[in-house]
Amino acid sequence: MAAADQAAAVRRALESSGWARGSRLALLDFDVTTYSDDPAVLELVDALYGAVLAPGVGHHVLSLGRASDGERAGVVVALDGVPIVRTTAPSIAFAHLVFEANQQALLATSGVVLHAAAAVLGKVAVVLPGRMGAGKSTLVAGLAAAGAGYLTDEIVALAPENGCVRPYPKPVSLGIPPPELDGITRGAPAGASEYFTGVLVPAHALPGGVGSPTPPGLVVLPTYEPDAPVAVQRLDPVESVVALAEHAFHLEQPGGLRALAEAFRDVPCYRLTGGSLPGAVNAVHELTGRAVASA
Amino acid sequence: MTSIACAPGARPRARGLEEAVGVDGEVLVAAAGEVHVLTPTAALLWECCDGEATVAELSAEVAEVFDQEQEQVLSEVVVLVGELEQRGLVVLEGSGQGPREPALLAPSASCASCGEGPGFEATVHVELGSVVASIGADATTARAIERAFGGRVVERAEATGPPLYGIVLPEARSGARSTPLARLHRGEEVLCTSRDPGRIVRALAAQLAIHALPARAVRLDSLVVGRAGRAVLVPVPPRRSAFLRRLAAVGCCAADVPSACVDPAPSAYALVGAAQLALDLTSLLEVAAARRLLDGEPPALPWGNYEIVAVATSGDPSPASVLAELVPLRHGAGDSEAAAAVPVLLELLDAVPILTAHDLDGIAGILT
Structure with missing residues (x-):
């Protein structure tokens, strides 16, 4: 059975079981429609992913619904009919749905792809690569709260035709948001249902809105260090490529490293450490100004 | 990474040469999920690994080009090729590896x-x-x-x-x-x-x-x-x-x-x-x-x-x-x-x- 036929058959199976079709999400090159037997799940998806909704029906099916787990009532999350998790905790199931959507966006998108956040400042995209916990989501939220256009907090993909950072405005995932972000987290649907206990800020709720495709003009690698003063260090060209490669996907594909090095050849790259969000936001603004001036 | 010297009789063949990228005079190459930075000398040696010449023969050429003692060069080249092999940048031909086990x-x-x-x-x-x-x-x-x-x-x-x-x-x-x-x-x-x-x-x-x-x-x-x-x-x-x-x-x-x-x-x-x-x-x-x-x-x-x-x-x-x-x-x-x-x-x-x-x-x- 071809993939498209299989997805159609899964959709028919869910619809014949009384499950409701939710929105189509355009997550970079991952094109998916959500399904659930609980309208609250689909409403939550719409509230969080409002910036990536698309008309029509997607190529894939991401579903979350009640199913028996042995003798207990449970929740199953599945992609194209294949269960990803079976759990009795709805909040764990929804967290898996959000994680899976992101993973599939990553797997489906080719070319230069980085584990990074990004925002538009002026006419350039600031790319913030970092491991989990480095502070990239908090920093991009801080930039967005100060009016920058939000592009993504997780995956930076460059458009092959022009090298611009493609918007991937998934909800910003903030573990424990600092008080400086109270303004943007207040409206988030945190703890609003049994499915959701974290803090996810929808992109459309950010003051700067969603940015347009923009060429990268600055790379900042943040490292959150509590109570440490904000410090920046410029990397030389070799260090820059190595640092970017640490956060790059698809490097094993032919020409992967060459494409990465070419895409960021003239883009200044810095490491930024510190524990102050306002200080880090100021530093990024200052570095952006320098980068634009030298360009 | 602990360096393991290879045998002087091994015939190294470079892998991923076409994927190498020059940046600021150094050569970068991605292999086994990592990016490796090769110095100009290491890059030159890597490019010479054609699967035909032995490590000893490569050492002799390097010694001649750089006018160095052949024994000294060999001791360094066996380590360097061993490192390249560990990083997946060369395969050693004729090393007696059998077919892959299930x-x-x-x-x-x-x-x-x-x-x-x-x-x-x-x-x-x-x-x-x-x-x-x-x-x-x-x-x-x-x-x-x-x-x-x-x-x-x-x-x-x-x-x-x-x-x-x-x-x-x-x-x-x-x-x-x-x-x-x-x-x-x-x-x-x-x-x-x-x-x-x-x-x-x-x-x-x-x-x-x-x-x-x-x-x-x-x-x-x-x-x-x-x-x-x-x-x-x-x-x-x-x-x-x-x-x-x-x-x-x-x-x-x-x-x-x-x-x-x-x-x-x-x-x-x-x-x-x-x-x-x-x-x-x-x-x-x-x-x-x-x-x-x-x-x-x-x-x-x-x-x-x-x-x-x-x-x-x-x-x-x-x-x-x-x-x-x-x-x-x-x-x-x-x-x-x-x-x-x-x-x-x-x-x-x-x-x-x-x-x-x-x-x-x-x-x-x-x-x-």
């Missing part, structure tokens, strides 16, 4: 709360097509496993960690108030228990057969319940022994393992047992018979092929419930086994009714 199946990652699983006196490795599975057992049972698997038994020189499967056939202890049940483990998980060790022996064989299915067959998370050549696929019940007794009361029985192997063509059949492995279980069943505890367990479904006439769910009898309960949980994004199960199950749903697993009279009825 992959050894590993238990899934352990969690702290699960403990380490049982310990075993001996481990037997058996080849199952393109993979090798390890089986832990006591010494007597391990010898019987070796006889049963004959030519499929393979030696593994490297340390392989805990076995993927473990079979425990407890000795009957005279005077003891109770003896532990015979059981089959997969890693830390207990797949089956029984008072009849023979049942566990058959379950081991059937479980191993899952790794050597016909190409078009798929595995489902399901118990095969059957009678007279017909079968219903039922979600694995949490209290299996009670379920088996209730099944026996309506004249049905179930397969030994909590997995259904389904061959979709020409019509869907459940493959019960391990016929494809062509094993001689006589010696293993003799060990099991000597350790038999008590009678009284319902009989297992005999090995064979059973036409699938229905599927069942423990929730509402809907296609969504069938998919949610019977398709195996995905292990990683590239799990093709779980993905392959979906179209087979969807086609099956077009052909057979969905029953409720609690309705054993209904299941027995459709099997008649």
Whole structure:
């Protein structure tokens, strides 16, 4: 059975079981429609992913619904009919749905792809690569709260035709948001249902809105260090490529490293450490100004 | 990375030359998930690794070009080529590496709360097509496993960690108030228990057969319940022994393992047992018979092929419930086994009714 036929058959199976079709999400090159037997799940998806909704029906099916787990009532999350998790905790199931959507966006998108956040400042995209916990989501939220256009907090993909950072405005995932972000987290649907206990800020709720495709003009690698003063260090060209490669996907594909090095050849790259969000936001603004001036 | 010198007679061949990128006078190359920065000298040597010249010959050329002592250069080049080989940037031709061994199946990652699983006196490795599975057992049972698997038994020189499967056939202890049940483990998980060790022996064989299915067959998370050549696929019940007794009361029985192997063509059949492995279980069943505890367990479904006439769910009898309960949980994004199960199950749903697993009279009825 071809993939498209299989997805159609899964959709028919869910619809014949009384499950409701939710929105189509355009997550970079991952094109998916959500399904659930609980309208609250689909409403939550719409509230969080409002910036990536698309008309029509997607190529894939991401579903979350009640199913028996042995003798207990449970929740199953599945992609194209294949269960990803079976759990009795709805909040764990929804967290898996959000994680899976992101993973599939990553797997489906080719070319230069980085584990990074990004925002538009002026006419350039600031790319913030970092491991989990480095502070990239908090920093991009801080930039967005100060009016920058939000592009993504997780995956930076460059458009092959022009090298611009493609918007991937998934909800910003903030573990424990600092008080400086109270303004943007207040409206988030945190703890609003049994499915959701974290803090996810929808992109459309950010003051700067969603940015347009923009060429990268600055790379900042943040490292959150509590109570440490904000410090920046410029990397030389070799260090820059190595640092970017640490956060790059698809490097094993032919020409992967060459494409990465070419895409960021003239883009200044810095490491930024510190524990102050306002200080880090100021530093990024200052570095952006320098980068634009030298360009 | 600890440097390992290669042999001067090795013939290194560079890998990934076409992927190298020059940045600021240095050469960068991605290999084995890392980016390596090569100095100009290392890059030059790497580019000269053509699979023809030996390391000693390359050293002689370098010594001549740079006007250096050949012995000194050789001592550095053997280390450098050794490092390149460790990083996956060269392969050493003629190094005597044989054909790749079948992959050894590993238990899934352990969690702290699960403990380490049982310990075993001996481990037997058996080849199952393109993979090798390890089986832990006591010494007597391990010898019987070796006889049963004959030519499929393979030696593994490297340390392989805990076995993927473990079979425990407890000795009957005279005077003891109770003896532990015979059981089959997969890693830390207990797949089956029984008072009849023979049942566990058959379950081991059937479980191993899952790794050597016909190409078009798929595995489902399901118990095969059957009678007279017909079968219903039922979600694995949490209290299996009670379920088996209730099944026996309506004249049905179930397969030994909590997995259904389904061959979709020409019509869907459940493959019960391990016929494809062509094993001689006589010696293993003799060990099991000597350790038999008590009678009284319902009989297992005999090995064979059973036409699938229905599927069942423990929730509402809907296609969504069938998919949610019977398709195996995905292990990683590239799990093709779980993905392959979906179209087979969807086609099956077009052909057979969905029953409720609690309705054993209904299941027995459709099997008649």
